[in-house]
Amino acid sequence: MNLGIDLGGSHIGVGLVEGSELKYTVDKFFSQDDRKDIENAIVRNIDELLNKILVENNLTLDNIKTIGVASPGTVSDGKITSGNLKIREYDLKSRLEKMYNKKITIRNDGKCAALAEKKYGSMKNYDDCVFVNIGTGLGGAAFMGGKLLEPKRYSGFEFGHMTLVKDGIECTCGKKGCFERYCSIKSLKERITKTLNIDSTDISGQFLRENLMVKYHDEVQNDINDFIDYLRIGICNLIDIFEPEIICFGGSFSYYEGHPVLNKLIEEINKQNTTFNDTKPKIVTAVFKNDAGIIGATID
Ligand SMILES: [Zn+2]
Structure with a gap:
């Protein structure tokens, strides 16, 4: 049995993972107090959740083979730098290794999700793959x-x-005109709610996808078309660089399987003269959806 820790911008999840199966999960949102001292709050919350999951499953640390963390931001040598969490070179690896006396693996969450899809999911049977979270x-x-x-x-x-x-929209990284400022689900939500003049705070990804984009289709058509156009350009650049056999979409975009937006994107990519070579990759979504990160965190 392995433990996967999903460290997010607003919450922490801990899951009991066996191979590709997520057996049990517990999670917790950061409180306002946690935010004041986020570095200590991260280890405190991980410890609380880890003990909870062990107790609820009649396990001890001795039953756990690997502990892995899927982290936002940049991870270098176990140290995390994340704009969302407001931490810089935070050495979570050393802190957890001291606490549990076990080897801890920490990777960027997108990479963890990619590993899960490569080993057990939609990219399993391919050698050259690109995963886009x-x-x-x-x-x-x-x-x-x-x-x-x-x-x-x-x-x-x-x-x-x-x-x-x-000279495009300014990004959290300090640059201007970054791909994610035009093609993250967050940016799509911001544009659509702005056009419809509604508050974006409590709008879930599901509501955006299944309600707003359907019910107000005509009003938000330009926003959707722009999103698809920019995404097509970015993805075709990646195709030209990596020549993958398959591209897999993860994160909340994985829930767009069968949605007109993803269908249109695939249709656009498959048109002539959108990529250098005419042989296009297969385009799929992540089998494990948002669980891919926590499953992949436990892969060595
Ligand atoms: Zn950027």
């Missing part, structure tokens, strides 16, 4: 000859921060 942000990973590509410095594969628009 689209949710609050946009990130991903690539496999060549079945191997995850990992640079020595930093995480790399910051797909979301490729410049797509000259």
Whole structure:
């Protein structure tokens, strides 16, 4: 049995994972107080959830083989830098290793999700794969000859921060015109709620996808078309760079399987003269949806 820890911008989830199966989960949202001292709150909440999951399943730490963390932001040598969590080079790996006396693996959440899809999911039977995680942000990973590509410095594969628009919208990273400012689900939600003049705070991804984009289809058509156009450009750039056999969409965009937006995107990508070579990759969504990160965190 393994433990996967999903460290998010607003909450922490801990899951009991066996192979590709997520057996049991517990989670907790950060409180206002947690935010004041987020570094200590992270380890305190992880410890609380980890003990809870062990007790509720009659297990002890001795029953746990691997503990892995799926983290937002950049992970380098176990140290996390995340704008969302407001932490810089936070050495979570050392802190957890001291607490549990076990080897801890920490990877960017997009990479964890990609590993789960590569080992057990939709990319299982392919060697050259690109995984694009689209949710609050946009990130991903690539496999060549079945191997995850990992640079020595930093995480790399910051797909979301490729410049797509000259002098475009300012990004959280400080640059302007980044891919994710135009193609994250967060940016799509912001645009659509602005057009409809409604508050975006309590709008869930599901409500956006199944209600707003359907009911107000005509009013938000331009926003949707722009989203598809920018996404098509970004994805076709990735196709030209990596020549993948398959592209898998993860994060909340994985729930767009069968949705007109994803169907249209695939149709656009498959048109002539959108990529250098005319042989297009297969385009699919993540089998494990939003659980891919926590499952992938436990893969060595
Ligand atoms: Zn950026």
